[in-house]
Amino acid sequence: MRILLALLFAMIAGPAMAQLSTSPGEVMRGAVNNFIRPAMTDFGAKADVLSSAVSQLCTTPSEANLSAVDAAFGDTGTAFGRIEAIRVGPIMDENRAERLLFWPDRKGIALKQVQAILSSKDESATNPATLKDKSVAVQGLTALEFVLYGTGFETLQTADGAFRCRYGSAIAQSVAGVADELVTAWNAEDGIALHLMKPDATFTDFRTPIEAQEELVGILSHGIEAVRDTRLNPFLAKGDVGAKPKLALFWRSGLTVPMIRANVDGLQSLFALSGISGGVPNDKADLPASITAEFSKADAALDLVTDPVDAAVADPAQAQALADVVTATQQLGVLIGEQLSSALGLSVGFSSLDGD
Amino acid sequence: MWQRRAFLKAAGVGFAASLMPQQLMALERNELVFASSVQTKAGGYGAVLMGERGDVITTLALPDRGHDITVSLEAGRGVVFARQPGTFAVVFDPAGKEAPITLTSPEGRHFYGHGVFSPDGRWLYATESDFEAAKGVIGVYDTKAGYQRISEFPTYGTGPHELLLMPDGKTLVIANGGIETHPDYGRTELNLDTMDPSVAFVDRTTGELVGQLRLDAGLHQLSIRHMAVDARSRVWFGCQFRGSASASPQLVGYATMDGEIKLIELPSDTLLDLRNYVGSVAASADGSTIAVSSPEGDLLVAIDAEGKRPVLVETLRNGCGLAPDGTGFVASSGEGELIGIAGSGEARRQFDFSFDNHMLRVG
Numbered sequence: 001m002r003i004l005l006a007l008l009f010a011m012i013a014g015p016a017m018a019q020l021s022t023s024p025g026e027v028m029r030g031a032v033n034n035f036i037r038p039a040m041t042d043f044g045a046k047a048d049v050l051s052s053a054v055s056q057l058c059t060t061p062s063e064a065n066l067s068a069v070d071a072a073f074g075d076t077g078t079a080f081g082r083i084e085a086i087r088v089g090p091i092m093d094e095n096r097a098e099r100l101l102f103w104p105d106r107k108g109i110a111l112k113q114v115q116a117i118l119s120s121k122d123e124s125a126t127n128p129a130t131l132k133d134k135s136v137a138v139q140g141l142t143a144l145e146f147v148l149y150g151t152g153f154e155t156l157q158t159a160d161g162a163f164r165c166r167y168g169s170a171i172a173q174s175v176a177g178v179a180d181e182l183v184t185a186w187n188a189e190d191g192i193a194l195h196l197m198k199p200d201a202t203f204t205d206f207r208t209p210i211e212a213q214e215e216l217v218g219i220l221s222h223g224i225e226a227v228r229d230t231r232l233n234p235f236l237a238k239g240d241v242g243a244k245p246k247l248a249l250f251w252r253s254g255l256t257v258p259m260i261r262a263n264v265d266g267l268q269s270l271f272a273l274s275g276i277s278g279g280v281p282n283d284k285a286d287l288p289a290s291i292t293a294e295f296s297k298a299d300a301a302l303d304l305v306t307d308p309v310d311a312a313v314a315d316p317a318q319a320q321a322l323a324d325v326v327t328a329t330q331q332l333g334v335l336i337g338e339q340l341s342s343a344l345g346l347s348v349g350f351s352s353l354d355g356d
Numbered sequence: 357m358w359q360r361r362a363f364l365k366a367a368g369v370g371f372a373a374s375l376m377p378q379q380l381m382a383l384e385r386n387e388l389v390f391a392s393s394v395q396t397k398a399g400g401y402g403a404v405l406m407g408e409r410g411d412v413i414t415t416l417a418l419p420d421r422g423h424d425i426t427v428s429l430e431a432g433r434g435v436v437f438a439r440q441p442g443t444f445a446v447v448f449d450p451a452g453k454e455a456p457i458t459l460t461s462p463e464g465r466h467f468y469g470h471g472v473f474s475p476d477g478r479w480l481y482a483t484e485s486d487f488e489a490a491k492g493v494i495g496v497y498d499t500k501a502g503y504q505r506i507s508e509f510p511t512y513g514t515g516p517h518e519l520l521l522m523p524d525g526k527t528l529v530i531a532n533g534g535i536e537t538h539p540d541y542g543r544t545e546l547n548l549d550t551m552d553p554s555v556a557f558v559d560r561t562t563g564e565l566v567g568q569l570r571l572d573a574g575l576h577q578l579s580i581r582h583m584a585v586d587a588r589s590r591v592w593f594g595c596q597f598r599g600s601a602s603a604s605p606q607l608v609g610y611a612t613m614d615g616e617i618k619l620i621e622l623p624s625d626t627l628l629d630l631r632n633y634v635g636s637v638a639a640s641a642d643g644s645t646i647a648v649s650s651p652e653g654d655l656l657v658a659i660d661a662e663g664k665r666p667v668l669v670e671t672l673r674n675g676c677g678l679a680p681d682g683t684g685f686v687a688s689s690g691e692g693e694l695i696g697i698a699g700s701g702e703a704r705r706q707f708d709f710s711f712d713n714h715m716l717r718v719g
Contacts, residue, residue, distance in 0.1 A: 229542030
């Protein structure tokens with residue numbers, strides 16, 4: 001009887017479930033229209049606000065205007081954090097990724113170069129047009145964070161910080177300019193968005209819906225790997241080696257954890273809003289829920305990290321929560337990079353997950 | 357041509373006697389022997405020695421993911437290197453008589469997954485990273501002294517990957533991929549804006565640079581990773597492009613000790629099918645054909661080394677490993693498939709493990 005019922009259920013449910021299945025094309029339209037384009041636009045808008053705020057601070061140095069810059073910097077950083085994993089299209093040209101955020105910076109190149117600009121009062125760094133010809137490390141958010149929060153930042157509230165402010169303003173304009181280029185490129189009718197949503201044999205980058213979907217799964221999988229490898233592991237304690245919170249991104253501005261949250265949130269949103277779960281075959285129907293649950297674990301662990309990063313790593317409960325985020329990223333790496341990829345029949349598998 | 361007889365001879369008279377009856381049967385039924393790192397379905401890592409008929413002769417468990425394998429019939433040993441940025445290499449006795457030795461890279465160094473023996477089997481050379489300095493080094497190991505690491509010399513670049521011994525027996529050719537990584541940051545690529553890949557020829561007896569070749573400056577994001585030497589001692593190489601997906605530079609070329617370096621022109625369709633990624637390069641037994649693979653594009657391409665044009669294009673899902681057999685190549689995949697191409701008589705076979713990126717013909 002149970003077998004009969006099961007057969008009956010399969011006959012009824014089979015076609016209905018098949019109709020629910022989301023095609024690769026629909027998934028890519030979901031990814032681009034529901035997440036990437038709006039998130040790029042949001043980043044562009046936040047970067048414009050930041051640029052205006054820094055400009056205002058330079059015109060009228062004050063505690064209140066510095067406070068406005070502080071808020072705008074946080075908004076811009078986290079808006080970028082949400083789209084940082086989208087390493088396809090315009091961000092891969094003209095070193096835009098590095099010009100927005102030079103990170104990781106293992107050798108502290110940005111710090112040294114920014115300090116050199118500040119101490120020599122290099123005027124060519126105060127004009128976005130000439131700043132563009134300098135090292136990528138001094139053009140983006142890594143450099144701006146030092147200008148706004150590093151040693152000597154308090155001069156920004158007075159006329160003494162005029163040069164520092166003008167350099168900061170050039171960086172903010174540069175970031176807004178690059179952000180604007182991303183927004184324009186992603187909103188173009190015939191650019192990267194079209195190539196991902198309507199792949200064509202004549203395109204060099206994406207010729208089939210499967211190739212486009214491989215890119216999406218690659219973004220999710222490499223994005224979560226990058227959170228672990230560049231935002232968490234470098235500063236967390238391991239074995240006999242203690243934590244090194246000053247190796248964390250944006251420790252000066254207290255944005256380390258908000259940036260991690262923005263990265264995770266962006267990936268989670270991309271996963272959910274693309275509708276990629278709808279393309280998973282019935283025999284792997286539990287997989288999307290497992291992925292969502294693991295994202296939730298990362299979120300819950302991040303909720304427990306309430307102190308700035310240097311205090312958080314010294315507190316056993318918060319240090320454990322950060323370790324739990326690492327664990328969640330490892331799980332997500334397997335669930336997305338191996339299981340989801342395999343369930344969708346994609347080539348993001350064992351020997352090709354990343355370069356070797 | 358190394359075949360089963362040579363392999364048996366090198367492995368010693370005791371080898372056959374040391375095998376279990378099933379392994380012995382497997383060896384006797386096969387003319388050629390291949391080796392590859394693998395991942396089991398349960399997620400474990402290892403290396404396998406297998407016959408061309410698909411019989412697994414012996415397996416070796418590894419602590420983590422392995423990459424390439426090198427074997428010296430003279431030393432009577434094989435070595436599996438950890439995938440970068442791993443810190444182990446396992447020296448094994450193909451005959452299984454001696455227990456494997458696990459080498460650990462010294463403080464401040466990790467392996468890149470490739471190595472090669474000297475022709476007499478005395479020295480083992482491995483590509484390694486001096487990661488604090490972001491420079492490539494070749495670690496030199498003395499096989500007569502328990503594989504002690506006795507010295508190192510530079511690769512004259514960053515991010516070295518495969519290295520091969522030139523037919524002169526003296527010169528090492530090294531693919532400096534140009535990409536900086538550091539174990540603190542996993543596999544994150546730290547210098548995409550300033551990459552400087554090259555092919556370096558280095559005298560293995562002195563560590564001195566014999567010659568170094570670079571592609572045009574506009575191709576600085578074209579990471580040179582894998583190589584094979586053809587019948588005319590030209591070093592064929594395959595690249596992985598780290599720039600925008602909308603660009604599609606040529607990915608396969610050759611370099612010579614006379615100082616020539618050139619990318620060949622693959623037809624647009626074939627090039628695009630490689631998806632900016634060549635995962636391994638092999639030369640046929642007679643050195644007249646070069647095969648390249650792309651697990652990203654599920655593609656295998658055989659190239660006539662004289663005519664410098666493709667003679668065969670074949671698809672293999674997640675295919676990457678390539679090794680010459682008597683008449684063509686065998687190719688292996690991350691899906692556990694093994695096939696023969698370009699004149700090989702191999703039938704398609706399915707295994708219950710995933711092959712890693714490289715397949716080595718042992719004998």
